[in-house]
Amino acid sequence: DAAGPAVASANWALAAALPYFIAAAFSIANLPLIARLAANGNGDASVTPAAAKLYGVLSSTDSLFTFLTVTVVGVLSDTHGRRPWMALSSAGLGAALLIASLFVVPWALKAAAVLDGCTSSMFMLASAYVTDVTPAEHLGGALGKMQGGSVGIGMVVGMPLGGLVAKLYGPRAGLAVAALVCFINAGAILRFLPESLAARKGRVEWEKANPLSAAGSLMRTHSRACLAAVYAFVYFSQAGLQVNFINFLDKAFGAGPATSGLLLAMVGLLVAVVPGAMVSLLGLRQALVAALASHASALVLMSVSKSFPQVVAVMPLLAAGGASMPLSLSYLLSLFDAHEVGEGSGAGDALRCLSSIAAAYSCSRVFSRTMATDPGAVFRLCGGVSAAALALYAAALPRLAKPGVR
Numbered sequence: 593d594a595a596g597p598a599v600a601s602a603n604w605a606l607a608a609a610l611p612y613f614i615a616a617a618f619s620i621a622n623l624p625l626i627a628r629l630a631a632n633g634n635g636d637a638s639v640t641p642a643a644a645k646l647y648g649v650l651s652s653t654d655s656l657f658t659f660l661t662v663t664v665v666g667v668l669s670d671t672h673g674r675r676p677w678m679a680l681s682s683a684g685l686g687a688a689l690l691i692a693s694l695f696v697v698p699w700a701l702k703a704a705a706v707l708d709g710c711t712s713s714m715f716m717l718a719s720a721y722v723t724d725v726t727p728a729e730h731l732g733g734a735l736g737k738m739q740g741g742s743v744g745i746g747m748v749v750g751m752p753l754g755g756l757v758a759k760l761y762g763p764r765a766g767l768a769v770a771a772l773v774c775f776i777n778a779g780a781i782l783r784f785l786p787e788s789l790a791a792r793k794g795r796v797e798w799e800k801a802n803p804l805s806a807a808g809s810l811m812r813t814h815s816r817a818c819l820a821a822v823y824a825f826v827y828f829s830q831a832g833l834q835v836n837f838i839n840f841l842d843k844a845f846g847a848g849p850a851t852s853g854l855l856l857a858m859v860g861l862l863v864a865v866v867p868g869a870m871v872s873l874l875g876l877r878q879a880l881v882a883a884l885a886s887h888a889s890a891l892v893l894m895s896v897s898k899s900f901p902q903v904v905a906v907m908p909l910l911a912a913g914g915a916s917m918p919l920s921l922s923y924l925l926s927l928f929d930a931h932e933v934g935e936g937s938g939a940g941d942a943l944r945c946l947s948s949i950a951a952a953y954s955c956s957r958v959f960s961r962t963m964a965t966d967p968g969a970v971f972r973l974c975g976g977v978s979a980a981a982l983a984l985y986a987a988a989l990p991r992l993a994k995p996g997v998r
Contacts, residue, residue: 600788602734605721608785609742611777612682612714617750618770619689621853622763623647624838629763630698639843641960644836646698648956650705651835652949657709659945663802665713666720666937673789674721677713679781684711686774693767716941718742723925723937724788731995735922740867740915748857755853763849809939810924815993818984819924820943822880825981826887826916827947829974832955833891836970839959844967845900855904862911867918876995880919884982887913891975895968913978920985926995 627650628643629635669677688708692701718738726734750770757766810820841847841855870879890910897903921940928936955970962969 600725600786602722602726602738604785605718606738606741608678608781609714609718610746611773613742613746614750615770615773617746618754618766621751621754621849622758622766625763626692626696630696630701639839644839644956644960648835648952650701651952653702653705654709655945655948657706658712659942661710662713662716662941666716669717673787674717675785675787678717679778681711681714682774683778684708686771689767690771693764716937720937721788731922731926735918737868739918748861751853751856755849758849816927818988819920822981822985823920824943824947825977827944828951829978831948831951832974835952835956836959840967843963859907859911866911867915870915876923883913883916883919887916888975888978888982891971895971923995927993
């Protein structure tokens with residue numbers, strides 16, 4: 593007998609998201625170098641205040657346009673399915689990376705950031721896809737597996753390869769390879785990915801597409817509001833780390849993109865397995881406490897590291913802290929009804945974007961001002977924000993609804 597049609601599952605979301613995040617990891621390894629070339633001119637790829645500021649502008653611009661559009665995509669995906677928008681997200685990233693590889697000037701990089709921001713919804717859509725097909729009691733582990741697996745394995749594969757391509761052929765070649773991966777992935781999603789909401793059609797609730805009003809869905813209960821604040825704080829810290837990490841390693845220790853890529857690959861490998869393991873050992877509520885404490889501690893320790901081996905030693909703790917993002921998001925989404933998952937994912941992604949905008953703009957400027965005398969200062973700021981998230985969550989925990997209680 594012929595095999596029946598493929599059935600939607602969390603593994604399909606991982607399969608669709610993984611190539612996207614491999615390409616994104618290529619971008620992380622190469623785009624800071626592209627920004628340096630564009631900001632400095634004359635083929636100068638050194639870390640300068642102007643280059644750090646430009647990369648912060650690109651990151652905040654990308655996040656701003658994601659914020660303006662992601663809730664629209666979330667609402668549309670609730671009625672028209674996740675698959676077409678996942679394909680669009682992959683194709684949009686590919687087009688943006690191709691532009692950045694062809695035109696290494698500030699205006700073109702900003703245009704590419706706008707394009708990517710308008711289509712950058714893979715994280716939200718894949719999370720919604722998993723939520724569609726997973727019972728509430730298993731959602732934390734499933735989201736952790738998908739997010740940790742896609743981002744983590746994406747880092748493991750993409751960062752070292754992206755750094756190696758940059759070293760051998762230059763950063764423009766790295767972005768071109770990533771663009772090709774995205775275009776192939778978009779076609780594969782349209783051809784093979786089973787739709788998780790094939791039978792769900794209805795009126796598009798445009799009133800929920802406004803990113804500011806969509807945020808109101810996060811404030812409807814005390815538990816949602818507290819978890820949304822925790823998620824926003826910890827994502828601010830993570831975004832501040834991401835936008836400055838490669839420049840920090842280069843400025844403080846002379847680590848090039850290949851070395852940085854290998855280090856981040858180690859973190860990615862750990863992130864792929866840590867969230868599920870923490871939930872299995874501690875349960876979602878207490879696992880989030882441990883993850884937030886690890887995140888704050890790792891950032892502070894990194895900020896005072898005096899050698900590259902000390903930074904390497906902090907990476908396992910940072911990976912445990914990285915679990916705080918998927919864990920807080922999975923807890924938050926478990927408090928939404930099934931028909932609100934796209935809305936909730938979109939609102940959560942809008943909140944993530946706001947945090948990223950604030951972090952990319954402010955933390956890149958802190959780094960540009962302190963890089964000559966104290967390049968790790970920005971990570972003490974980020975660690976303080978994660979500590980604030982931990983304090984808020986610990987204080988609110990006795991009154992929070994249990995996961996899956998809506």
